[in-house]
Amino acid sequence: MSSVGPWDVVVIGGGNAGLVAAIAARHRVPRVLLLERAARVMRGGNTRHTRNARCASAEYPADELWEDLRGVGPPGPLARLTVERSAGVPPWMTSHGVRWQPALAGTLHLGRTNRFFLGGGKALVNTYHRTASAMGVEVRYEACVTDLRFDGERCTGVVLADGSRIGARAMVCASGGFEANLDWLRKYWGNAADNFLVRGCRENDGQVLAVLFAHGAASAGAERGFHSVAIDARAPRFDGGIATRLDSIPFSVVLNSAGQRFYDEGEDLWPKRYAIWGRNVAGQPGQIAYSLWDTKVSECFLPPMFRPAMAGDVRSLAGLLGLDPPAVSATVSAYNAAVRPGTFDPSRLDDCSTAGLDPPKSHWALPLDTPPYFGVAMRPGITFTYLGVRVDESARVLRAEGAFRNVFAAGEIMSGNILSSGYLAGFGVTIGHVWGRIAGEAAAACD
Secondary structure (H helix, E strand, C coil), X not given: CCCCCCECEEEECCCHHHHHHHHHHHCCCCCEEEEECCCHHHCCHHHHHCCEEXXXXXXXXXXXXXXXXXXXXXXCCCHHHHHHHHCCHHHHHHHCCCCEECCCXXXXXXXXXXXXXXXXXXXXXHHHHHHHHHHCCEEEECCCEEEEEEECCEEEEEEECCCCEEEECCEEEXXXXXXXXXXXXXXXXXXXXXXXXXXXXXXXXXHHHHHHHHCCECEECCCCCXXXXXXXXXXXXXXXXXXXXXXXXXXXXXXXXXXXXXCCCXXXXXHHHHHHHHHHHHCCHHHCEEEEEEHHHHHHCCCCCCCCEEECCHHHHHHHCCCCHHHHHHHHHHHHHHEECCCCCCCCCCCCEECCCCCCCCCCCCCCCCCCEEEEEEEEEEEEECCEECECCCCEEEECCCEEEEEEECHHHHHHHCCCCCCCCCHHHHHHHHHHHHHHHHHHCCC
């Protein structure tokens, strides 16, 4: 234990939730320690891969945000509180050094609903570290927590992988989910998990979450719940980040390994529906799918990180992708025949759709008929898992009966209290800020 007594607050995890918790706690108590599992150069966890926050504002009222959240899946018990407190996130960020930039143009439809921080997630992490350092928060890198010590319902400190112990008057757990723990994912997904890619950081293996469960923490969230998107199948196994995401889906035809369509590519605006495509692909044979588009829509979305396959006709493209050319040709022909004329408009829900096709394409349906043709193989890319610890409105971690007296949680490790299945672009950053602030302030107030 520390020779000068326990720290006022120890925060486990160095993403935006942990950094916000540490800063919020430091406003109230003098001795705050943040434990970052990664090396300094890789600090920040999944926050490194973010770029915006979705928050209520005068232009985007809380009731509208609430309805949007309900539209992607049943909200958890603390979702409404998160929405209500989201309006305070951008001012808090600004007051702690964050600067802003205009929303990206194109198909993301986020200009009114989301705030983009200048420089993206890595800049956000660096900004908060500068702020925390100036305030006197101490940070220790490559500090892997392997256990928590308890005296009854009170946590007395943490144990690190090197065997050292650190005393704490209160603890905030903000160490992310378990998306990088493939053995844990296999418990719920079986061998399909072997075909999952992880957009998030490799350190998010759920070790602290498992420790909390071992000490009696109650759970919140679905076992198979996660934020997962369709990413390039050539992406790295871990830490691919936002750059590996594919935005071609609304303007393409998506096929499984049998060359068949299986879901409505144009169901809704992309920020509300992009996060269902990881699960869509996960449900297909071999957990793989293919996005095919033609030249006339190539400028409608951000290009893939890696060069797509390209061919002068659909059958040749299918061969390049390893698909059966006759099956793909038949599917594309049936799709083209079902397209009904309309006014194509990438910026809104337009009236270009199919008729008599199952599944339909509800918007942005154009024939695949303008060479050259392009295609990319996709796999599920998991960003973070939803199964986590149950907390109350003060972010205190609950047990099956009662609660820990001085253990709090923020961010992805408790996102199951808010999210169930779907996801809205930018809302993870909002969760981290809302609950990091709540947890940090509550931990600082512990006696």
